[in-house]
Amino acid sequence: MENKNTRKSVVDGLLNHLKDKNIHLNNADKPKNETKNTNNNNYYNKVLILLTEEQDSYLTKLSKKITKSRNTGERISKSTFIRCLIDILKDNDLNLDLKDINDEKTLKDRINNSFLV
Numbered sequence: 711m712e713n714k715n716t717r718k719s720v721v722d723g724l725l726n727h728l729k730d731k732n733i734h735l736n737n738a739d740k741p742k743n744e745t746k747n748t749n750n751n752n753y754y755n756k757v758l759i760l761l762t763e764e765q766d767s768y769l770t771k772l773s774k775k776i777t778k779s780r781n782t783g784e785r786i787s788k789s790t791f792i793r794c795l796i797d798i799l800k801d802n803d804l805n806l807d808l809k810d811i812n813d814e815k816t817l818k819d820r821i822n823n824s825f826l827v
Contacts, residue, residue, distance in 0.1 A: 759792065 761769070769788040776786045784790075804824035811817050 754789075 766788070769791055772791060773786055773788055799821070804821070806824045807820055811820065
């Protein structure tokens with residue numbers, strides 16, 4: 711009986727280790743809000759983002775222009791654009807003033823001003 715419990719704890723430990731490393735053996739142990747991009751082997755979390763009709767239309771047009779202008783490569787989607795913009799913000803030391811931001815306009819102005827410096 712002790713042997714069976716030991717094996718179970720070893721297996722459980724291994725499964726937990728794999729989950730910590732974002733390695734999923736099947737869809738049952740994968741978080742529901744996570745999806746895998748087969749182009750680069752990254753896992754992405756699904757996030758609901760609310761856009762205005764104008765913003766959505768603009769991203770769609772950009773994505774379609776890129777698709778029409780190339781022969782091959784990974785699909786450039788609206789999500790790709792949003793991820794790239796987030797990475798640009800994250801990767802650049804923008805010296806962004808985050809104090810007293812009370813609305814979207816203020817945030818937009820602060821981000822814009824941080825690129826101008």
